[in-house]
Amino acid sequence: MTMHQIRNIAIIAHVDHGKTTLVDQLLRQSGTFRENEKVAERVMDNNDIERERGITILAKNCAVTWQGTHINIVDTPGHADFGGEVERALSMVDGVVLLIDAQEGPMPQTRFVTKKALALGLKPIVVVNKVDKPGSRPDYVINAAFELFDKLGATEEQLDFPVVYASGLNGWASLTEGDAGEAWGTDMQPLFETILRHVPAHQGDPAAPLQLQISSLDYSTYVGRIGVGRVNSGTLKPGMDVLVCEGTPEEGGKTFKGRVNQVLTFEGLNRVMAESAGPGDIVLVNGIEDLGIGVTLTSVDNPQPLPMLKVDEPTLTMN
Numbered sequence: 001m002t003m004h005q006i007r008n009i010a011i012i013a014h015v016d017h018g019k020t021t022l023v024d025q026l027l028r029q030s031g032t033f034r035e036n037e038k039v040a041e042r043v044m045d046n047n048d049i050e051r052e053r054g055i056t057i058l059a060k061n062c063a064v065t066w067q068g069t070h071i072n073i074v075d076t077p078g079h080a081d082f083g084g085e086v087e088r089a090l091s092m093v094d095g096v097v098l099l100i101d102a103q104e105g106p107m108p109q110t111r112f113v114t115k116k117a118l119a120l121g122l123k124p125i126v127v128v129n130k131v132d133k134p135g136s137r138p139d140y141v142i143n144a145a146f147e148l149f150d151k152l153g154a155t156e157e158q159l160d161f162p163v164v165y166a167s168g169l170n171g172w173a174s175l176t177e178g179d180a181g182e183a184w185g186t187d188m189q190p191l192f193e194t195i196l197r198h199v200p201a202h203q204g205d206p207a208a209p210l211q212l213q214i215s216s217l218d219y220s221t222y223v224g225r226i227g228v229g230r231v232n233s234g235t236l237k238p239g240m241d242v243l244v245c246e247g248t249p250e251e252g253g254k255t256f257k258g259r260v261n262q263v264l265t266f267e268g269l270n271r272v273m274a275e276s277a278g279p280g281d282i283v284l285v286n287g288i289e290d291l292g293i294g295v296t297l298t299s300v301d302n303p304q305p306l307p308m309l310k311v312d313e314p315t316l317t318m319n
């Protein structure tokens with residue numbers, strides 16, 4: 001089933017630089033919203049702090065489909081790190097969009113997340129946002145981004161970042177600068193195209209043994225514990241028996257058997273039931289109560305677990 005194209009990205013932005021507004025536009029312009037659906041909900045902002053054993057602040061992910069390509073947008077905490085959560089969120093993506101206010105420039109608070117993204121080898125796309133604002137200074141912002149990346153140890157390839165100018169509020173993006181006081185573009189197409197061109201599609205074999213690492217946890221009173229992660233390889237189906245591996249054998253990882261109940265994927269701001277999920281898909285799975293962060297769900301016959309993802313326990317625990 002998973003023959004569709006997928007891109008997985010994270011948007012890194014300082015608070016107020018326009019992430020929510022921009023994501024709303026991407027949802028709207030990709031037709032992910034039905035006519036009567038309320039876009040104004042600003043669900044990405046609705047970060048109720050959900051704590052699972054004191055270590056997880058759940059990210060609000062969403063997805064848009066543009067010209068047949070499913071783009072998962074993984075939410076990252078803006079500036080703080082809770083027990084390695086930034087790394088875990090970034091472990092699900094193949095590219096990052098660094099959204100910067102055209103007037104303010106990069107803020108120190110986004111430095112941490114940007115540094116992690118660069119260290120993971122992700123190639124950022126720089127979006128200079130709010131270029132409609134009087135006093136916007138895109139050239140300064142691009143230079144400042146370059147200097148920041150350079151200071152953070154970016155590679156030549158990472159320093160050669162694509163730039164998109166945008167006014168999320170007015171719903172347009174452009175690859176070139178225009179005149180102050182005028183619209184530089186007509187829609188978000190240049191941003192969608194830049195994402196498709198510069199973010200690599202996840203490579204994985206749907207026929208290979210299942211490998212799905214759980215990057216974060218959620219909970220619902222109806223289905224219990226929910227694991228969120230990206231299918232690395234293989235195919236996941238509802239009702240499937242899996243082996244839950246707490247790291248590799250070299251790490252002394254314990255394993256236990258479990259049965260996946262439902263498999264869900266992101267569509268717009270919703271989570272929808274899927275009949276199967278393949279390499280690159282970001283999924284939610286439920287049915288396994290003892291699921292922990294960083295474990296790998298593998299096929300029972302041929303388990304190939306990934307090393308445990310890092311979780312620093314003490315960050316939020318009080319005891």
Ligand code: GDP
Nearest residue numbers: 015016017018019020021130133167168169170
């Ligand atoms: P977030 O905190 O990064 O999610 O930022 P928001 O999307 O909530 O936007 C913060 C503020 O900036 C709001 O008042 C928006 O209306 C405003 N804003 C967002 N995008 C633009 C833009 O492209 N141009 C202008 N002029 N204002 C914007």
